[in-house]
Amino acid sequence: MDRLLIRRKAVNAVMLGLTGLCALIAVGVLVFIVGYLFYSGGSSLNWNFFTKLPTPVGESGGGMANAILGSAKVLLLASLIGVPIGFLGGVYLAEFGGTTFPFVVRYMTDLLNGVPSIVIGIFAFTLIVLPQKHFSTLAGGMALGLMMIPISLRSTEEFLRAVPVSMREGAMALGATKTRAIVTVVVPAAMQGIVTGIMLNLARVAGETAPLLFTSFGNRFWSPGWGQPTATLPVMIFTYAIAPYEDWHRQAWSAGFVLLSLVFAVNVIARLALSRGGHQRR
Amino acid sequence: MSTNVSTLQNLAIDMQKGVPMKPAAETSAKLVTTDLNFYYGKFKALHGISLSVPTGAVTALIGPSGCGKSTFLRTLNRMYETVPLTRAEGAILLDNEDLFAIELSALRRRVGMVFQRSNPFPKSIFDNVAYGLRVNGFANKATLQESVEQSLRRAALWDEVKDKLHESAYSLSGGQQQRLCIARALAVNPEALLLDEPCSALDPIATAKIEELILHLKRTCTIVIVTHNMQQAARVADYTGFFLLGKLIEFNATKIIFQTPAQKETEDYVTGRFG
Numbered sequence: 001m002d003r004l005l006i007r008r009k010a011v012n013a014v015m016l017g018l019t020g021l022c023a024l025i026a027v028g029v030l031v032f033i034v035g036y037l038f039y040s041g042g043s044s045l046n047w048n049f050f051t052k053l054p055t056p057v058g059e060s061g062g063g064m065a066n067a068i069l070g071s072a073k074v075l076l077l078a079s080l081i082g083v084p085i086g087f088l089g090g091v092y093l094a095e096f097g098g099t100t101f102p103f104v105v106r107y108m109t110d111l112l113n114g115v116p117s118i119v120i121g122i123f124a125f126t127l128i129v130l131p132q133k134h135f136s137t138l139a140g141g142m143a144l145g146l147m148m149i150p151i152s153l154r155s156t157e158e159f160l161r162a163v164p165v166s167m168r169e170g171a172m173a174l175g176a177t178k179t180r181a182i183v184t185v186v187v188p189a190a191m192q193g194i195v196t197g198i199m200l201n202l203a204r205v206a207g208e209t210a211p212l213l214f215t216s217f218g219n220r221f222w223s224p225g226w227g228q229p230t231a232t233l234p235v236m237i238f239t240y241a242i243a244p245y246e247d248w249h250r251q252a253w254s255a256g257f258v259l260l261s262l263v264f265a266v267n268v269i270a271r272l273a274l275s276r277g278g279h280q281r282r
Numbered sequence: 283m284s285t286n287v288s289t290l291q292n293l294a295i296d297m298q299k300g301v302p303m304k305p306a307a308e309t310s311a312k313l314v315t316t317d318l319n320f321y322y323g324k325f326k327a328l329h330g331i332s333l334s335v336p337t338g339a340v341t342a343l344i345g346p347s348g349c350g351k352s353t354f355l356r357t358l359n360r361m362y363e364t365v366p367l368t369r370a371e372g373a374i375l376l377d378n379e380d381l382f383a384i385e386l387s388a389l390r391r392r393v394g395m396v397f398q399r400s401n402p403f404p405k406s407i408f409d410n411v412a413y414g415l416r417v418n419g420f421a422n423k424a425t426l427q428e429s430v431e432q433s434l435r436r437a438a439l440w441d442e443v444k445d446k447l448h449e450s451a452y453s454l455s456g457g458q459q460q461r462l463c464i465a466r467a468l469a470v471n472p473e474a475l476l477l478d479e480p481c482s483a484l485d486p487i488a489t490a491k492i493e494e495l496i497l498h499l500k501r502t503c504t505i506v507i508v509t510h511n512m513q514q515a516a517r518v519a520d521y522t523g524f525f526l527l528g529k530l531i532e533f534n535a536t537k538i539i540f541q542t543p544a545q546k547e548t549e550d551y552v553t554g555r556f557g
């Protein structure tokens with residue numbers, strides 16, 4: 001009897017320790033990465049980093065203002081493609097689809113989500129860069145936009161499905177048509193979730209490097225326009241990290257730190273927006 | 283014993299002169315169904331229901347789970363049409379008008395519905411009550427304000443919410459939310475109100491408030507209530523129908539159903555022998 005109790009307590013202690021350890025490792029990785037980024041890149045992180053262009057090789061100082069702006073432009077384009085298609089497609093799947101077609105679409109979007117990002121890059125390269133015969137911001141935005149579609153579509157669909165049937169019935173019992181009920185009740189009820197999903201999605205593609213390597217390419221100066229190549233933070237990190245200059249390495253670390261901070265900020269804002277909603281069901 | 287029962291029954295009928303027996307067509311009826319059959323796909327859920335819902339009274343539908351009382355209720359405003367593969371056969375009249383010929387949103391404005399679980403929209407209290415009015419195109423700002431207040435008063439909720447009309451409906455308690463849903467249904471001035479187990483998720487105090495409200499409302503609005511709670515039916519309803527396995531076993535004045543039912547099944551159910 002006692003031996004059984006001791007055994008149970010021992011197993012309990014071991015399992016508790018194990019789960020705690022794993023949780024600690026998961027958190028530790030992030031803490032380590034952030035700490036190391038700051039340790040290695042903190043010294044180059046100053047006002048110039050956000051306002052100045054990269055300096056020519058051999059000259060120290062300079063910043064990555066063009067890459068920060070470039071990333072913003074590419075992400076804006078990506079959102080213009082990925083958000084409307086994903087959102088409206090998700091509304092269709094959740095509210096109007098029958099059974100067969102949504103199944104096919106859902107399956108396809110899951111596959112699209114699994115396509116390696118570099119393949120998406122090749123696709124955008126073939127579709128836009130090759131015919132135009134030069135790299136462009138547009139191509140980079142399209143590559144990231146394509147990557148956003150499956151996740152924004154599925155998250156929109158999931159959040160709409162989570163809206164209780166009773167709410168749709170409530171609206172229709174008051175004389176609203178199905179479309180009216182969706183527009184005025186169902187979508188607003190799911191809006192916080194949908195917006196959060198889209199912001200997290202945006203944060204995820206913000207760090208994508210591979211599809212940008214041969215679409216938006218890179219640029220050491222301000223990009224002259226949407227049709228021209230542009231620097232972006234992830235590609236800048238890649239270029240600077242593999243360069244043989246000590247100063248560039250430090251700047252790559254700084255860029256990594258900035259990128260991570262931006263993603264982190266978006267995450268926090270999105271989650272706050274989700275939990276602070278005025279009409280959250282209690 | 284049997285003579286006892288029949289005298290009691292006669293007595294009960296005498297006590298309430300003019301009580302419509304099934305199908306009770308001679309009194310003024312708000313809703314009349316004739317030989318109504320209902321199908322979920324191939325499953326037949328309702329078998330030839332003929333029932334008259336008297337105007338300006340409370341009609342309760344009782345019966346064990348799955349007996350078809352909610353299904354029946356949902357035919358009265360054609361709410362079943364939101365569920366795929368459902369089909370209703372037979373006739374339903376709303377004020378002698380073919381219910382299936384009435385335009386859907388007009389029908390649902392005339393026959394309101396309150397659901398088992400309170401389902402306020404994620405909007406402010408005001409916007410919840412105003413929803414039906416806006417959907418139906420009565421969006422005049424001055425009258426909107428007035429109608430919202432009037433509906434909240436009719437639902438006995440005004441005093442509790444008048445200072446926080448623009449707060450979220452979710453800030454209300456469960457019982458208040460259900461009364462909000464009633465106010466929302468009342469805002470479009472329905473002729474009839476269908477209540478689908480409106481108190482099943484509420485505590486006794488909130489339930490008492492809703493029951494009191496029902497008794498007030500029946501003067502202006504015909505009410506059909508589905509309930510699992512037989513005491514509730516006895517308390518609020520003028521007429522009661524007993525459903526079993528998709529059939530309407532008996533329909534009569536509430537007193538008769540509970541004291542001297544004509545059918546053995548009804549007696550067994552109301553005396554708690556099954557169900």
